Amino acid sequence: MRKRLSAAILGILMAAAAPLATMAQDSSTFRLGIYQDAQTLDPIASSDNGSIWVQLLIYDTLIRPSKDGTQLEPGLAESWTSNAEGTEFTFKLRDAKFSDGTPVTANDVIASLKRAQGDQSNWKRFFAPITKMEAVDGKTVKLGLDKPFTPLLNNLAMFSASILPAKQLEEKGAAFFDAPIGSGPFTLKNWARGNKIELAANPNYWQAGKPSVKQADLMIIGEDNSRVLQLQAGQIDAMLNVPVNQMQSIGSSGDITAKVAPVFRIDFVQLNNREKPFDDPRVRQALNYAVDKEGIIQGILFGTATPATSSMPVMRYHNEELKPYAYDPAKAKELLKEAGLADGFSTNMLVTSGDATAQQVAAAIQANLQEVGVKAELQLIESGTQWDTTKSGKYQMSLSYATSDTIDPDQLIGFTAVNPERANAYHTEWKNERLNELYAQERVTPDGPEREKMFKEMEQLVHDGAPYIFLYNKGATYAFRNNVEGFEVLPTSNWRLEDVVVK
Amino acid sequence: MTLLLFFLRRLIQLLPVMIGITIVAFILLRILPGDPASLMIGARGSEADVEALRQQLGLNAPLWQQYLTFLGDVLNGSFGQSVVQRRPVSLVVAERLWPTIALVAYATVLAIIITLPLATISAIKRNSLIDFSIQAVFVAVMSMPAFWLGVLLILLLGIKLPLFPVAGYGTGFLDRLWHLFLPALVIALGTSALTIRSLRSSLIAVRSAEFVDTARSKGLNEGEVLRRHIMRNSLISTVSVLSVHTSWVIGGTVVIEAVFALPGLGNLLVTSVFARDYPVVQGLTIVFALLVMAISILTDLAYAAIDPRIRLQ
Numbered sequence: 001m002r003k004r005l006s007a008a009i010l011g012i013l014m015a016a017a018a019p020l021a022t023m024a025q026d027s028s029t030f031r032l033g034i035y036q037d038a039q040t041l042d043p044i045a046s047s048d049n050g051s052i053w054v055q056l057l058i059y060d061t062l063i064r065p066s067k068d069g070t071q072l073e074p075g076l077a078e079s080w081t082s083n084a085e086g087t088e089f090t091f092k093l094r095d096a097k098f099s100d101g102t103p104v105t106a107n108d109v110i111a112s113l114k115r116a117q118g119d120q121s122n123w124k125r126f127f128a129p130i131t132k133m134e135a136v137d138g139k140t141v142k143l144g145l146d147k148p149f150t151p152l153l154n155n156l157a158m159f160s161a162s163i164l165p166a167k168q169l170e171e172k173g174a175a176f177f178d179a180p181i182g183s184g185p186f187t188l189k190n191w192a193r194g195n196k197i198e199l200a201a202n203p204n205y206w207q208a209g210k211p212s213v214k215q216a217d218l219m220i221i222g223e224d225n226s227r228v229l230q231l232q233a234g235q236i237d238a239m240l241n242v243p244v245n246q247m248q249s250i251g252s253s254g255d256i257t258a259k260v261a262p263v264f265r266i267d268f269v270q271l272n273n274r275e276k277p278f279d280d281p282r283v284r285q286a287l288n289y290a291v292d293k294e295g296i297i298q299g300i301l302f303g304t305a306t307p308a309t310s311s312m313p314v315m316r317y318h319n320e321e322l323k324p325y326a327y328d329p330a331k332a333k334e335l336l337k338e339a340g341l342a343d344g345f346s347t348n349m350l351v352t353s354g355d356a357t358a359q360q361v362a363a364a365i366q367a368n369l370q371e372v373g374v375k376a377e378l379q380l381i382e383s384g385t386q387w388d389t390t391k392s393g394k395y396q397m398s399l400s401y402a403t404s405d406t407i408d409p410d411q412l413i414g415f416t417a418v419n420p421e422r423a424n425a426y427h428t429e430w431k432n433e434r435l436n437e438l439y440a441q442e443r444v445t446p447d448g449p450e451r452e453k454m455f456k457e458m459e460q461l462v463h464d465g466a467p468y469i470f471l472y473n474k475g476a477t478y479a480f481r482n483n484v485e486g487f488e489v490l491p492t493s494n495w496r497l498e499d500v501v502v503k
Numbered sequence: 504m505t506l507l508l509f510f511l512r513r514l515i516q517l518l519p520v521m522i523g524i525t526i527v528a529f530i531l532l533r534i535l536p537g538d539p540a541s542l543m544i545g546a547r548g549s550e551a552d553v554e555a556l557r558q559q560l561g562l563n564a565p566l567w568q569q570y571l572t573f574l575g576d577v578l579n580g581s582f583g584q585s586v587v588q589r590r591p592v593s594l595v596v597a598e599r600l601w602p603t604i605a606l607v608a609y610a611t612v613l614a615i616i617i618t619l620p621l622a623t624i625s626a627i628k629r630n631s632l633i634d635f636s637i638q639a640v641f642v643a644v645m646s647m648p649a650f651w652l653g654v655l656l657i658l659l660l661g662i663k664l665p666l667f668p669v670a671g672y673g674t675g676f677l678d679r680l681w682h683l684f685l686p687a688l689v690i691a692l693g694t695s696a697l698t699i700r701s702l703r704s705s706l707i708a709v710r711s712a713e714f715v716d717t718a719r720s721k722g723l724n725e726g727e728v729l730r731r732h733i734m735r736n737s738l739i740s741t742v743s744v745l746s747v748h749t750s751w752v753i754g755g756t757v758v759i760e761a762v763f764a765l766p767g768l769g770n771l772l773v774t775s776v777f778a779r780d781y782p783v784v785q786g787l788t789i790v791f792a793l794l795v796m797a798i799s800i801l802t803d804l805a806y807a808a809i810d811p812r813i814r815l816q
Contacts (some may be wrong), residue, residue, distance in 0.1 A: 037774075047543050048587075048778075120559075122544055174589065193598055194766030195672050221764040229657055229669040230764075384537035384779055391541070422549045425771065427639060483715045 012025060027502045029215040030484070032495075033227040033239035036409060037194055037220045041164040041177045043120035049493065049499060051402075052159045052405075054125055054197060054218065056494050058099075059162035059182035062091055062109065062141075063153060065407045067492030069264070070316060072153060072407070076163055076183065077141075084444050086148035093139045097130050098165050099187040099249045106135035111166035113143075123160035125422075148444040150451065155177035185211045185498035196222060201499075211498040231256060231479060238480035238487050244357070255482050260304045260475035261489035264404035264412070266313045268307075268468035269349065269365065269397050273430040277345055278396070284466040288325035290372045291365055297472055298452055300360045301404040303482040304351070305472035310463040311402070311416035311426075313473040315491070317455035322463050325470065332372045344373020350389060353380040362399050365469070374485035390427040401474070402426065403493060414439065417462045430467030510800075517796055521789065527578070528788035529570055532781055538562060539586040539779040551723050560586055573785060582789075587775075592786040596771070600790065602672055602683075603756055603767035606690070607794075610681050611749055613691035618698040618741070623729070625699065626706035637699065645696035649755065653666035653689045653762040660685060663800040686763040689698075690755075692742035701744045705737035738809050750795045 012457060034048040043055050066077040072079075077091035110133045117127040129152055132144030140249040146150070155161065163183065169176050182204065186199035201211045219236055221227045227239045230247055232253070242258050243251055250258050271278040271287070278284060285471040306314070306322040337346065351362040362378050369376050376397065381389065390398050404412045417432070418439050419425040435458050435471045442454040463470075476489045486499040540556040542559045557563055561572065576583035582592035625634045644652065661669035673682035709715065710733055718732045719725075726783035768787060775783040 040589055042589065045589060047545055119555070122548065122552070125548060167685065177589075178563065192672075192766065193595075194770055219764075220766070223670075223761050223764065224769065226657075226670045226762060226764050229662060230671070233662060233669050237673065382535075383775070384542050384777060385535065387545070388536040388538075388541065457704065460654075467544065483686060 022048065023474075025250045027370050027483075029217060030213045030215070030238070030487075030497060030500050030502050031217045031219055031236040032487075032497075033221045033230055033236040035220075035224070035227065035241050038191075038197060041180045041188070042174075043049075043160045043164075044118075044123055047122060050220075051338060054188075055159045055162055055201075056184070057186045057199060057216070057497060058180060058184045058188055059098070059164065059175075060104075060184050061157050061158070061159070061163065062159050063157045065157055065490070067488075067490060067496070070405045072157055075157070076109075080153075084152065087145045088145045089145075089152070090136070091140070091141045091143075093210050095139075095204060096183050096280070097204040098181050098183050099202045099204055099441055100165075100168075101204055102165060103165075104165075104183050105138050106141045107138075108166045109141045109163055110135060111169065112163045115169070116160055123158075123159070126155040126158065126160065130222050138213075146280065147298060148445060148446070150443055151406070151408050151410040152446060154406040154410070157407075158405055165385075180190050185496075186216060189215070196220060198241050201323050205498070207498065211404055212501045213497070216497045216500070228479075231481065234481065237484050238478065240476070240478050240489070242479045244300075244304050244477060247304065248478055249303055256479055257482055258477065258479040259488070260477050261491070262306075262473070263476045263489065263491050264313050264316065264407070264491045265474055265476075265493070266308055266311055266403075266416070267395065267401040267471040268308065268311060268473050269399050269471065270395075270426060270468055271466075272390075272393060272396050272427050273425075273428050273467055274393060275396055277341060280339045281465060282335045284469075284499070285325070286332040286339070287374070287469050288367065288466050289332040289335065290374070291325075291330045291368045291469055291471070292327040293324060293472055296361055296364050298448040300357065300364060301472070301474065304477055305474040308470040308472050310459045310470060311468055312412055312419075312459050312462070313404070315404065315409055315412075316407060317452045317459075318454040319463075321456075322459060325466075329368075329372050330350055336372060336374075341373075344375065346375040346377070348377040348379050350381045350395055350400070351378050352383050352386055354382070358396075358399055361463040365399070390421075393427070393429065395427075397469075398427075401424075405492065407492065410443065413455070413458055413462075415479040417458065417467070419487060425467055428467040430465060432465055434459050435461045508577055509803075513800055518798065520796075524788055524792045525574070525632060525785065526570070530651065532776075532779070532784055534564065535779065536700055537779055538613075539781065545588070559631055564703050565748075573782070576782070577789070579716075582786040585775075585780055585783045586815055587778045587780045587783075589750040592782045595783055596768070596786050599766055599768050599771045602765050603753070603760070603769065604794075605679065606683055606687055606756060606759070607749060607752055608766060609680075609687035610694065610752065611691035611745070613687050614698060614745065616697040617691060618702060619621060621654075621695070622699045622702035622706060622741075623734075626710070635707055642698040644692045649689055649693060650758050650762050652692065653686065653759060656685050656689060665725055683765075686759050686765060689759060694745065694752065697744050697748055698741050702737060704742040705740050706733060709733050709736045735809055739806060742802060742805050742809065750798050753791060753794050753798075760788045 036038045038051040038054045039048055040046050041055060043059065046052060060076045062075055062077040063072045063478040066073045069130055076093055077098055080089060080091045082089045092106060093106065098104060113127060113133060117124050129145050129149040130143050131146050134142040136142055154374055159326050165181050168181055181366050187202050189198040189200040191197050199216045201214050221230060224241055224243045229251060230236045231239045236271045247258050250256050271284055273279055297303060297305045309324045311321040312318065349362060366376050366378060386398060389395050402412060402416055402485050415423055416426045419436055421428060427433050438454045438458050445451045476493060480487050483503040485501040489495055540560060540562060541553045544553045544556060573583060582591060585592055585595045588595055621637050625637050628634050657669045660667050667685050668682050671682055673679045715728060715732055718728050756767055757773060758766045760769040774785050
């Protein structure tokens with residue numbers, strides 16, 4: 001009796017499910033599987049990718065990186081000029097409207113940038129050089145600096161410089177960000193936290209005829225394998241972060257395409273230059289020769305990366321003449337011998353726990369080092385703790401990476417190589433006076449061949465000084481069903497959905 | 504009246520437990536290196552920027568003061584502000600509460616549906632082939648990690664036979680019932696492995712008890728004897744097993760929610776710990792404790808319903 005009852009209940013469950021099992025394919029909606037939710041839509045209070053990606057879809061900036069990440073192109077400003085000294089920038093705004101229909105004015109720009117400079121902003125240092133802001137007329141903004149600061153234009157192209165409606169921001173305060181208004185291609189329709197973010201096409205968007213989809217749903221699916229399964233089942237149209245070992249198989253059914261996008265990311269092993277034996281540049285170079293980067297790229301990353309020459313990825317002003325350290329265990333041993341370490345030494349390396357790829361790479365590095373007599377013990381560590389441990393200088397080696405928010409190399413060189421600076425050469429404490437000098441100079445030199453030379457020299461200095469074991473530039477993997485057109489991951493790791501077409 | 508007294512007594516017992524839990528959660532979190540300010544500023548700011556944010560978030564006050572602030576926030580019902588989302592914790596947690604509760608309740612119902620018939624068959628046909636097969640299947644299930652069983656079910660019932668969605672939460676009651684079926688089934692199978700064993704052995708023990716012979720000699724048919732006498736007397740120990748296991752499942756939803764992309768408390772806990780969002784993690788520990796407490800109250804009510812001799816104390 002009971003058995004029959006439970007069979008009946010199961011039957012009812014199945015029957016209820018059956019009509020739903022056919023997934024409706026709606027060409028006006030694009031569903032993208034992402035791996036982390038946004039935290040906040042306030043551009044000055046966020047630093048996580050989830051938040052940044054969504055902000056870049058609903059807000060505009062004055063200028064923005066071009067799709068290929070090589071130059072800046074007009075955003076809300078249709079053109080801009082600067083004086084010869086580089087201390088004054090004038091922006092002409094295009095005729096754009098916020099999604100509620102109100103026009104974007106010079107006052108909105110000034111209020112947004114003042115906010116980005118303010119005390120509540122996590123990003124104030126990026127906009128601090130602006131000392132004067134003036135609305136010449138409703139559509140013209142003039143920004144004044146006390147002294148030249150070349151990276152400013154790139155900083156204005158960042159999400160944290162998003163332009164928000166001044167009046168609403170003032171009226172609503174923090175509540176503004178529950179239902180934010182921007183001038184970007186999409187508006188926030190509904191946000192079921194941890195589940196999905198529904199975006200609707202902005203009817204007032206300034207680019208006529210875009211976006212082509214009426215709605216974009218960002219589905220939050222933390223597990224890589226779950227995202228793959230949902231893409232294969234047709235529950236989503238595209239996904240980010242395909243596990244590298246599934247890049248080949250995901251497309252085998254013929255209805256999915258997988259791609260690798262070159263992004264501004266650099267993977268390396270931080271070396272604590274204050275600790276023996278890492279204070280000796282010969283030892284650091286030896287470690288660079290000891291690691292078989294190509295082997296790791298082919299064996300573990302399935303070819304989705306390219307060997308790195310320095311702590312800078314391939315981006316603007318990259319020094320093409322530099323070659324990555326070759327895999328040369330004999331040379332590594334020789335250098336160690338010169339440094340008085342013919343028998344090698346023992347050390348340990350921090351590795352992020354819960355990151356399977358990082359652990360495989362760490363094991364490969366460990367085996368490579370073992371061959372030249374260096375015994376590295378691996379220590380698994382949670383990501384937040386890893387950051388704090390390297391910051392406090394209580395470490396020897398740490399497997400990590402860095403990414404750039406801007407297309408200008410100033411941000412990454414400042415972070416990974418300059419000391420003293422925000423992170424003291426990303427906690428390696430490596431110090432090079434010449435590089436510090438060049439860094440100060442490039443920031444006041446107008447963009448052009450001269451500034452390019454400075455960056456190339458800086459990259460050479462980092463390469464020779466080897467504060468890190470340089471590993472590779474890892475591409476971003478993504479995949480989409482073949483009825484999707486125009487979806488790509490940009491070098492800055494975000495994506496523009498106004499060009500996506502679902503057939 | 505007794506019911507009201509019972510609830511009151513339970514609430515009073517709850518207070519010291521709660522205070523203990525909040526203190527432990529509070530201290531454990533702060534022993535972890537890393538704090539929300541340095542993780543949020545990360546690579547993009549200097550020590551001075553981190554310090555300014557710390558001041559803004561009230562992380563520079565002495566620990567005892569921070570704890571008292573937190574207790575105040577609990578008493579006024581807001582549980583403080585999420586550091587990362589900049590919204591009240593009560594909101595942040597409330598919107599993630601239902602998927603987890605729905606999942607655990609669904610799994611419990613499924614576990615009961617699976618357990619009752621299978622345990623009964625196992626007990627009646629003791630040591631037969633069918634008894635051994637049931638036992639063997641569930642020993643196998645028990646020794647599988649939940650995430651692996653989850654992926655297996657996704658492949659079988661989501662991809663090979665596309666009966667169920669492979670992940671997600673759905674919208675509307677029926678759609679959710681359908682979306683939550685696989686994750687609930689994974690949990691239910693794990694639970695059933697325990698409850699089937701426990702119910703089978705008590706059924707076998709009770710079947711040979713004297714009062715059952717008495718019932719039979721009164722001329723009741725076998726079905727009625729089973730329902731009215733054997734089952735009732737056997738369920739008590741199984742309900743205990745179920746209740747203990749369900750409390751444990753609440754902690755275990757973290758893995759299942761990750762595999763099936765469910766926007767529940769487990770998922771929120773993981774991301775909040777990684778971001779060191781202290782107020783959210785503290786709020787969550789209280790909610791988890793309340794859920795476990797609620798299950799134990801429900802268990803006591805179930806005892807009383809099954810066996811009238813048991814009084815609510």
